[in-house]
Amino acid sequence: MEPKQAWGAFSIIVVLADTIAVALLIDLEYEPVLVAAIALIALLVYFYVLYKRYHVEVVPENDIMQFEDPDDLRILCTIYGLESKGNDAELRNRLLAFARAHGDSAFVWVAPKTVQFFGTALEMPPTAGATRTTGAKSLLEERTKSEANLSRVKRCPICNAKVPRKGSICKECGADLGFYVALGASKVGKLVLSEKAGEVRRKLRYEVPSLREDR
Ligand SMILES: [Zn+2]
Numbered sequence: 001m002e003p004k005q006a007w008g009a010f011s012i013i014v015v016l017a018d019t020i021a022v023a024l025l026i027d028l029e030y031e032p033v034l035v036a037a038i039a040l041i042a043l044l045v046y047f048y049v050l051y052k053r054y055h056v057e058v059v060p061e062n063d064i065m066q067f068e069d070p071d072d073l074r075i076l077c078t079i080y081g082l083e084s085k086g087n088d089a090e091l092r093n094r095l096l097a098f099a100r101a102h103g104d105s106a107f108v109w110v111a112p113k114t115v116q117f118f119g120t121a122l123e124m125p126p127t128a129g130a131t132r133t134t135g136a137k138s139l140l141e142e143r144t145k146s147e148a149n150l151s152r153v154k155r156c157p158i159c160n161a162k163v164p165r166k167g168s169i170c171k172e173c174g175a176d177l178g179f180y181v182a183l184g185a186s187k188v189g190k191l192v193l194s195e196k197a198g199e200v201r202r203k204l205r206y207e208v209p210s211l212r213e214d215r
Contacts, residue, residue, distance in 0.1 A: 003081060003111035006119025007050065010111075013118060018043055054110050056188035058102045058136040064095045066140055066179065075195045079110055079188060104135050139186040140179070147178035157184050157193050158200050173200050 018039050025035045059076065067073050073091035077084040082094050102108050111119070153163050157180045161172035168178045183189035 001116055001119045002109075003054070003116065003119075004109040006111045006116045007054065007109060009119040009122040010115045011047075011050070012122075014046055015043065052187070053191075055107050056110055056191065057139060057186045058099060058105060058108050059095070059188060060103070060136040060138055061096050061099045063138055063140045064092060064099060066143075067092070068176075071196060071199065072192060075192050076188075078195070079191050080108070081110060081116065099136065102136065106136050139189055140182050142185060143178050143182040145182075150177055150181070153177060153181055157181060158197050159204060160197075160201075173204065175200075 022035050022039045026032045056079070064073075064076075067076070070088035070091065073088055073095060074084045076095055077091055080095070080098055082098060084091070086094075147168055150163065150168055155161065156163055156170040156172060156175055156177065158175040159170060159173040161170055163177060164171055168176065170177055180193060184193050
């Protein structure tokens with residue numbers, strides 16, 4: 001099931017739940033106008049968040065070649081709903097195939113597993129002819145620019161450590177700051193960064209020697 005159809009199915013459930021809540025609250029003699037207004041706002045917020053977070057850029061083939069960390073490749077595979085197992089060559093090939101398949105669109109819908117589950121459960125028929133937008137643009141072409149502007153970046157986007165005055169590598173986690181700052185300018189990049197930041201911070205915490213060992 002395509003993420004777009006899965007979101008369609010999921011959204012139908014959300015709209016239904018919203019409508020039922022309105023009916024119940026009006027039945028309980030709450031002010032109908034107020035209830036309807038709140039229900040409408042809730043729906044608007046839902047669709048806004050949906051669009052902001054799950055309608056993300058297609059990372060073009062050239063950009064995928066610049067991903068060096070296998071963890072980043074794996075995270076990107078997960079975001080696009082692709083198989084996230086295998087070595088970096090396998091992950092990269094999977095992403096390249098995805099980029100080629102979606103090369104004529106700049107954006108693509110992605111959906112977490114729970115949403116995919118709802119879509120499959122409802123068996124929504126696939127819509128014919130996906131909407132075509134402009135082709136995928138590089139997310140990393142701003143990279144050289146962001147490397148020049150690194151002085152403006154105060155904290156590492158991955159581990160939140162202070163950025164060194166010179167050089168473009170984070171001293172704390174070893175992240176290539178130019179790369180991640182450029183990546184973080186896109187929606188899909190923000191998803192990669194938040195996932196990666198969680199993992200790196202967990203790892204850094206484990207590496208701090210415990211007090212007991214110091215004794
Ligand atoms: Zn860092």
